[in-house]
Amino acid sequence: MSEYVSDPGRLRDLSAAMRSGALTSEALVRRCLDRIAAVDGKVQAWIHVLADEALAQARALDAESVRRGPLHGIPLAVKDVIDVRGLPTRAFSPSRAEALPATADATVVAHLRAAGAIVLGKVHTTEYAYFSPAPPTRNPWDLRRTPGGSSAGSGAAIASGTVPLALGTQTAGSVNRPAAYTGTCAFKPSTLSIGGTGIVPLAPSFDTVGAFGASAQDAAHLVGGFAGAHLRLADPRPAKPRILMLEDALIARLTQPETAARIAAFAGQLREAGLPVSRVESTVSLEAVLVTHRRVLLAEAGRTHARLPRELISPRLAADIEEGLAIPEAEYHAALRELARFRQAFWRGCGPDDLLLLPAAPDVAPMDGTTGDPSFVIPFTALGGPIATLRAGLGAESGMPVGALLCAAPGSDARLASFLFSELATRLDL
Incomplete structure (x- = not known):
């Protein structure tokens, strides 16, 4: 270390x-x-x-x-x-x-x-x-x-x-x-x-x-x-959720072998601790949610920061503000409606005690000077529910941390927190 x-x-x-x-x-x-x-x-x-x-x-x-x-x-x-x-x-x-x-x-x-x-x-x-x-x-x-x-x-x-x-x-x-x-x-x-x-x-x-x-x-x-x-985060109640490992084309395409191995091992750890763990197919395309999230983000960032002096901000932020300002109100509103439809369709298939498990990122922290790939987190920010990041262990080759996401439906913060406050989560140091 x-x-x-x-x-x-x-x-x-x-x-x-x-x-x-x-x-x-x-x-x-x-x-x-x-x-x-x-x-x-x-x-x-x-x-x-x-x-x-x-x-x-x-x-x-x-x-x-x-x-x-x-x-x-x-x-x-x-x-x-x-x-x-x-x-x-x-x-x-x-x-x-x-x-x-x-x-x-x-x-x-x-x-x-x-x-x-x-x-x-x-x-x-x-x-x-x-x-x-x-x-x-x-x-x-x-x-x-x-x-x-x-x-x-x-x-x-x-x-x-x-x-x-x-x-x-x-x-x-x-x-x-x-x-x-x-x-x-x-x-x-x-x-x-x-x-x-x-x-x-x-x-x-x-x-x-x-x-x-x-x-x-x-x-x-x-x-x-x-x-x-x-x-209700100050009032945790006993919780033993069902863990659903989310499957989606975006996750399957981007997840690197080292990350996939650690997430599988982490799911096995939860299963051995007595939690029911199963797999579930995403009912909406996470890639489509990504695209719509970006449309809304650009429109709002443009309107929020329209008056920033372009010479005093980074070229990417300046360009994206201009792109956002060019998005018509009707298209912005349509993207908001589409996100609402995605949320309704996605969470309809989840039970009241379900928590979704997926990698926090496709790979460990990169060295290339970027801040990394947010593709797995963004859809769940857009889908609106609470998200916890847990340690899933260290990559076998890189020795770097691998994180797992646990996600719940919008408004289910107490459900997710109750699991994190549980004796099982404390024992596993989640």
Whole structure:
């Protein structure tokens, strides 16, 4: 294993140590700061580190007599498209080089502070959380490889052991894919289920705040810290779902042998643990969903960022904004209706306790300077349900992490979280 990879700890263990007095929040923050100093010169996940402020918050939380919940005293990283009071939100773009410090936290950050979480600082993103250019962040497993995008810093910060939790955003595959590439875990709630202000938009029909953790259970706890009560993430109930391994022409064509072997082995692990695992054919073409998602994304990105100075953004973003602006309203509306039909047709065939299993990406993190292939995540962002990224093990040849997706129907966040909070998931460290 690379010297830049380190386990930051599980939320349940950190919280238990704080309750028993074996660990303080201040000591945990100092441990994170020491790790940042040791490895982030190479990993380059962090943009701003709020050392003094985080330590002051930790001391104040240590002094409180009543714990606020599982996030009490736990530090987290925030992707730099999300406002943090006192810091500029630059979104890795020259067009925002003169952005002033935010005067208030984004709504999700405010809720997490209220729950006792500590903002340790901000981490890198691609420009405007789009595909390119990639930030300087490297994959802790192999510094020659990408950590994925757009939430590059969020995954790399956890994988390198510099923080136990992180916020990201997902419009295409920007939470679930980097989690897979960096050997971390993630939870993206149902698309459009969480509102609030203070987040740089890209395509509002898909933009969703998600969470990273050393386990998917931890990531779900983090979402529970800022999600509304309607998602019921704070009230897990026993769950033993049926796991359906999704088959589709896109998955069959793109999945590389190393990834396929690890996903098959992971499915076998779940089966051996007592879960029913079977195969199911997709009722809609994932490739068709990809095409329609892109149509909506372009139309909305164009309208959202029509006034950005083209000379101060990347050529790809500039070109795609122009392409989006050229899409007539009627075609944009037709694409929205088509996505609605896809969702209805796809989820009609799933039972109330079904979770879909598929690879998080066709292959492990690439070395070619891109942020990788989001083709497997995008359809499920568009189909609208919650998505968890789990560790499926290491590739036999590359030694790099392989991630698996568990997906549920829109609004079924509690169903997915209940499984992640279950004794079985805890035992398997999912």
